[in-house]
Amino acid sequence: MKATAKAPANIAFIKYWGKKDVALRIPYNPSISMNLSACTTTTTVEFSNKFSKDEVFGVEPTRVIEHINRMRKLAGVTSHVRVETTNNFPSSAGIASSASGFAALTIATAGALGLSCSEKELTALARLGSGSACRSIPDGFVKWDGEFAYSLYPSDYWDLRDIIVVVGKTAKKVSSSEGHEAVETSPYFKNRLEAIPERIRKIEAAFQEKNFQALGEVIEEDCLDMHRVMQTQVPPLYYWNDMTKNIMDAVKGWRNDGLPVYFTIDAGPNIHLLCEGKDEQRLLEKLQGFPGIEEVIPNKPAEGARLI
Ligand code: DP6
Numbered sequence: 635m636k637a638t639a640k641a642p643a644n645i646a647f648i649k650y651w652g653k654k655d656v657a658l659r660i661p662y663n664p665s666i667s668m669n670l671s672a673c674t675t676t677t678t679v680e681f682s683n684k685f686s687k688d689e690v691f692g693v694e695p696t697r698v699i700e701h702i703n704r705m706r707k708l709a710g711v712t713s714h715v716r717v718e719t720t721n722n723f724p725s726s727a728g729i730a731s732s733a734s735g736f737a738a739l740t741i742a743t744a745g746a747l748g749l750s751c752s753e754k755e756l757t758a759l760a761r762l763g764s765g766s767a768c769r770s771i772p773d774g775f776v777k778w779d780g781e782f783a784y785s786l787y788p789s790d791y792w793d794l795r796d797i798i799v800v801v802g803k804t805a806k807k808v809s810s811s812e813g814h815e816a817v818e819t820s821p822y823f824k825n826r827l828e829a830i831p832e833r834i835r836k837i838e839a840a841f842q843e844k845n846f847q848a849l850g851e852v853i854e855e856d857c858l859d860m861h862r863v864m865q866t867q868v869p870p871l872y873y874w875n876d877m878t879k880n881i882m883d884a885v886k887g888w889r890n891d892g893l894p895v896y897f898t899i900d901a902g903p904n905i906h907l908l909c910e911g912k913d914e915q916r917l918l919e920k921l922q923g924f925p926g927i928e929e930v931i932p933n934k935p936a937e938g939a940r941l942i
Pocket of ligand 1: 646648649651733810900901
């Protein structure tokens, strides 16, 4: 009863911020994301009657054991578990380690327990661990709507890049789970929910036409909209630092100089730069000369979580 799974992190183009049902992690709005090739979690899960207690290595155990308990119950298994997990990127810095983490944990646990679940069912299980994790299960470009997530397009559909610019590796003070819960206190939240259906329509059209400018404009609009909500919640959440803002400004300048690049930011200071594969080298050259950057992590669109 042992299995290992590998899952990618994902970057949301339309963000998930706010839960209609907190216990079931049902989001207020659908979200759309891309799986990231260079940011993965690998997790091994083993159940055995030889173990005298549950043990978790490499990550804070509380939510992991809660998730294991849900799945143990489903399978009717009572044995103790040993979980070992590693990320190949800095955790808790706004690169969604909970997404890759709970996606890998769900797939490895289902494998170790011998549960025969469809991909759709696995997305619902992963969602209960962490909302954004359900988007790391299907391949490529993914939409999460309500209970389930599914692939809109495979990873080779569009040669996009997400260049993550790491400008702060310190763990965040407020977790995104806590942040989600105050979303209704922002006076801008209602406007956000009203604006999202049109953004989703625009993103889906941009995908169909492979219109990068149209895609990028909606991605930035939704990022800034989510951060407006975050910054006006009670208590407010400010995730950016000075470097985040410097890069946001630089992106505008590069775009004016004819380099098609757009940014998005999650619950942390690091900034994700989106471009097409043909423009990756030019963008990397711009970043090379930029003072204050700690690390640059280029990602291609990736497949979803897998047993390995
Ligand atoms: C800002 O999925 O980490 O990255 O469901 O409470 O685990 P929980 O939240 P989580 O929230 C991610 C929020 C975000 C936006 C996004 O990825 O869509």
